[in-house]
Amino acid sequence: MQDDLEAEAEVLLDPNTLSKDGTVALSTYSISEDGKYIAYGLSESGSDWITIRVMHIADRQDMPDKLSWVKFSSISWTHDGKGFFYGRYPAPGVEMDAGTETNINLNHQIYYHILGSDQSEDILCWKDPENPKHSLGASVTEDGKYIILGTYDGCDPVNKLYYCEISSLPHGLEGFRETKEMLPFVKLIDNFDAQYQVVANDGDEFTFLTNKNAPKNKLVRVNIKKPEVWTDVLSEHERDVLESADAVNGNQLVVCYMSDVKHTLQIRDLITGNLLHQLPLEIGSVSEISCRREDKEVFIGFTSFLSPGIIYRCNLASTIPEMKTFREISVPGFDRTSFEVKQIFVPSKDGTKIPMFIMSKKAIELDGSHPTLLYGYGGFNISITPSFSVSRLVLCKNMGSVVCIANIRGGGEYGEEWHKAGALAKKQNCFDDFIACAEQLISSGYTSNKKICIEGGSNGGLLIAACINQVRVNPHFITKLHELSSLSYVNIRIQYLACISLTCTVLQRPDLFGCALAHVGVMDMLRFHKFTIGIF
Incomplete structure (x- = not known):
């Protein structure tokens, strides 16, 4: 305080x-x-x-x-x-x-x-x-x-x-x-x-962020006392995901987009949606935006693979917004110039390009000798954006490891369509994407199958379990599930159970990985819904 x-x-x-x-x-x-x-x-x-x-x-x-x-x-x-x-x-x-x-x-x-x-x-x-x-x-x-x-x-x-x-x-x-x-x-x-989030209101006139007919989100305006007419303020972007919009400085907006799993910031007009300024920001993630409509300043939390944490103070009172560092976390002994981060795009089994970040010490030799940690999640419309991790940097610095983040389908990196492309009957896409990323790391010379470790937690734990197991299920099992749908718990989860069982009929790639870390994954598909949050 x-x-x-x-x-x-x-x-x-x-x-x-x-x-x-x-x-x-x-x-x-x-x-x-x-x-x-x-x-x-x-x-x-x-x-x-x-x-x-x-x-x-x-x-x-x-x-x-x-x-x-x-x-x-x-x-x-x-x-x-x-x-x-x-x-x-x-x-x-x-x-x-x-x-x-x-x-x-x-x-x-x-x-x-x-x-x-x-x-x-x-x-x-x-x-x-x-x-x-x-x-x-x-x-x-x-x-x-x-x-x-x-x-x-x-x-x-x-x-x-x-x-x-x-x-x-x-x-x-x-x-x-x-x-x-x-x-x-x-x-x-x-x-x-659809989803509706309040951005601002002038009396009865409300501006909402919504995915109504816009899987990458847009801004709309309506008079809540006369809700027959809704107008677009900021249309859906062709490629980037509109993550947030905050009113500030009277009639301005701080707008955050995610573009290829990296955040960008803009200042726009609240009334028209027109672009006023693009704020300078390095490759990374916006962790928080703090402002009020009455304020002329915005505080922006930022992090990346090589930045522990920065709070920027942005003054909107001047003609050109001024971005200054207000607070910055310093890690003793950490030299960011000793490391490098790359982003590549890996073709999956169906040709879809999957983003993957690769972090390592600078100028490593691509001879297949490096222990490699490959992390994935791919679910619930959650995006895995760049973040700072001391433990992962220790792996890179002291063990010569390579740390990779695969932004597979099922997450929210490219909006609701990307999420749905890795859910339910399309869940196999998640496993194919993750396997393709591992294969790319091996073929590019970063590592070998004996030196690659895969990791995920919760939904990511399920991902890891699926990728390391080689299972075939009798196709009559799906028919049996439908016959049992009169039971309430089966009926509730019938679609999800069926899609998981379907994916289990596909051969995954246990031979591709030397180690697997599956944290708190949903493994018991017949009983998990009985445990509190499991119902969701």
Whole structure:
């Protein structure tokens, strides 16, 4: 915490002091609009469950507020500083500690907590008992006028979107404590055909980032009181993925694109979408953009394979934006000039070009002698962008290793089409892409099959398991699965089970790898859905 950007920083909250064994972590936080309070969520022993506490910033004293059974939740304050919205699940009917349950979580709900009150008095703002598996998220618009409610079903990039004009409630939010009624949300988007994220609003005029008829995303505008007409503000790019857009400096936008797995930044006009400036940025990843519409400055978090972390301070008040380094992480003994990073594009089995980053010491001899680590994920529309890793650099520096990241299909590197090209019945594309990358490393002289190690975790663990196993499944097994579809758990996952089984009929390449590291992969396809998050 600092009084201004030039003042000396003070520690506001140090999670390292919250437990003797270091098992308590800070999961989320949000500061009230007036800067008087910070609401923060703590997680114990790696659990997804968090407990929300509130601190008075001036004297660093915790208030008595304590909110339990919170999971997958943000914290969004109303502008009057009286309280905040958050998401939670109903407490179980029997006494137990959060994190010890094995059943799935159902009936996510949105509450409003009034500062200084007991959780039992919180206002239930929204629930959807007809769809117990849906998850919810709520956020207050930057002008404080609306609360936006998002409803999500699983991990697909789609959501419903409702709004409530909280600034015009006759008795304020407190009035609902007495009536026990839910907030009068208006259903703007009431289906799961696309994703909608609020970028900015001027009263009733809202700008959204959406993938509606635009798998690489675009910006649209609509009057939420007259939702019949939607207009494009920034059309979908032919090749690059629009990852984010943030309003700043009145009517400007900071726009982040991903271009061949590398981020680029632009300043655009909020009203017209026209390009104003291209911000200078080296090859790497934008980790965070922090700004408000009223501000003339933007803070940009950046990292790359050879940059531990930089925060840029960009001044938009001048005619040409000024990008300066505000903070930079320094790693003692690390000389980035000793290493090099290349990006190549590898043709997969069907000819699709797969991006792959290759990091090593400079000017290594391509004689097939180098131990090589090949990492992949390829799922859930998640992009694996450049990031700094001390452990991987140690491999390169001290063991002469080569470290590679394969951006295979199933991820989000080229938008929703790239994701779908590696999902369900097309899952085999992920394995083909990964195998092609390994073959390229060998044929190019980086390594040999005995010296290549493949690694992945979670969905990437499944990738590794598939690539190292040589399995044939009786084709009648698929027919049998359909016959068993009357069973609820088979019916829920029938498509996924079927596609995994289909891929298992294909010969993978266990001979291609000398070592495999499969972390927390989904291996038991008949039972994984029974374990909490496995349902997604």
